Amino acid sequence: MPILRGAKSLQGLPPNVYVNELAPPQNETVELSSFVLGFIGAFDRGPVNQFVRIKQTPMNKLVDSAEIMFGLRDNLEKGNQLLDHIDRARVTDAIFVRVLGDGHATAGLELDDRQTTPEATLGIKPKAGPGEYANVFSGEVQDGTETGTFKLILQSDIGGKETYDNLSMDPKHERYVVKVINGTSAHFVVEDLKSSAADFVTARPAVKANTQLTGGKNGAPITENDYIGTFDPGTGRRTGLKLLEGIPSTIVTDVAYIDFSSQKADDALRGFGEKYNVTTYIGTNTANTVAAAIEYRKTFDTDHVQMTFGRYISVTGQVISGACLSAIVHVIGEVEDSGLAVECNWIAGAEQPIDFEMATELYKNQIAAFELKPSAKGDGSTAWRMANDYTLAQKDVEGNIITDDENRKVNRRRLNSWIEKSLFGVSAPWQGKAMTPKMKRAAENRVRGFMDNLKTPINPLENPKIMDYSIKFNEQAQFIDQYVRDLKVQHFNTAEWVLINFQGGTNVEVDV
Structure with a gap:
């Protein structure tokens, strides 16, 4: 009985009985997930109760698509002001969740047919969803160029005029x-609306002058x-936030409310970060003084949350919370680098300037903030950037007080989360399979290859992401989830080894 190893097809081989042993995938590189921002908050318009992911394309910047959906960036809603910062930071991938209060409604317009006793025949609504803004949408009906058809002229405040001629109410009509x-x-x-008109010609909406859609409201x-x-x-x-729980946790990596903070909401964000192994960013509730912010900070002990003080203004006057700004700078920088590395050249000022004493107290209490600092240009100019960059962890997993600030850095937590999630992708070929010795060797090679590439990238243009690592495997494991026993990673500028619990200890939930 001939034995083939790794043959992709038996086509063309002489008639016989073959045993084809297919080796597990042994790709040298593993495609890693990108970093995707997630924002929850108020926009001028847009769908409610569904998330919208927008990725930049060679033809359209992210904000170009976002403005069509959520309104122009110079509108007063906080989410629209956020779009200005996202655009100037050159963010390329983000998920948005619009929230509205109870009682919100979508504006609309019902057009009557041409019967002697008219009935509603066609309904028009804005695609963007509920809210007061929809009243600036309008519709007009004229007779079509071809007999028996009609023309619709639709207009929006951000999209201009759309004209559709020779329309029919007949579902079979082209x-x-x-x-x-x-x-x-x-x-x-x-x-x-399926009026009772005897034919589709009579079911056409009657000629109507331009009129605004009505009934839209933002609710409570x-x-x-x-x-x-x-x-x-x-x-x-x-x-709301629970919409982000309905998508794979490998997608969104950094999450913040849009310029909003409260104890209950921030605690929910903390729970989300810990459950799905992502980094979240919160404000200081209603605290507008450093002393009050410090008191609020004392209510948290978590490695998955950063607290940021203040609100910051773009060069065009658009204001956003420090929490949103921090999420942005972490995503546009390198995962192994601190947010301090990113200069926010689009920031023109802060609503509340931070002096030396304020900055010192914020630093001592692990509260982030943005300040004017010397620019990397080296020409004596200044630029806005983060002044400190810590999570809100007070104790380690064993309950001991953390005294080393290096182990509270946001970039360390983000890199750990990234490695933990990536390991699920690395080991995916063996998920659900009984681990034979051959499979264990293949899995070990792939995992070690992945970690080696983080330490010494195959691509010479890439920077190393970790200094070193150590790993142990459980030879008695029956499944891949138990095979990686423990993994320790040595980060740059960090004195001690950080344990990443891939074996059942990680709190990320991944569907693989």
């Missing part, structure tokens, strides 16, 4: 209004519960 509008328009959706003021959101296990419906 210009069926629902198919044409819903498949083409960037700003509108229509609904066939947004509360902390709206930011936290809800989950209905029956329908699967999610809102």
